[in-house]
Amino acid sequence: MGSSSKKQKTEQTAKGGDCLSDKELFQKMIESMYQPKDDIPGHEETRQLLTSRDLQYRYRDMCTVTVSTVADVMQELGYQFTFVMGIPYWVLYDRLE
Secondary structure, three states: OOHHHHHHHHHHHHHHOOOOOHHHHHHHHHHEEOOOOOOOOOOOOHEEEHHHHHHHHHHOOOOOOHHOOOOOOOHHOOOOOOEEOOEEEEEEEOOOO
16 A cells, blocks of 8 residues: 555656646736836836735635735735835736737
8 A cells, every 4th residue: 555655646746746836826927917117107007006915816716825925926026015094005017018
């Protein structure tokens, strides 16, 4: 039984090796949808203010991340936040292609 158990774990690890974690998937989705700064003057209308919980909810069907993971990813990607009535909001700009 011990060798078949090891074989199953190895197969599961090999299959999982090609998959992205939920955190990595969330990061890729944010990178593809938004940019951290408005690099094009005059495009202020592409700015969005979203909380970490808003982002968690928006991508809930594609990945499962905690609010703290959302905050970590956003900081790693260089996004800034601002406070509105004491609540922190991430400042996002739609990626223009």
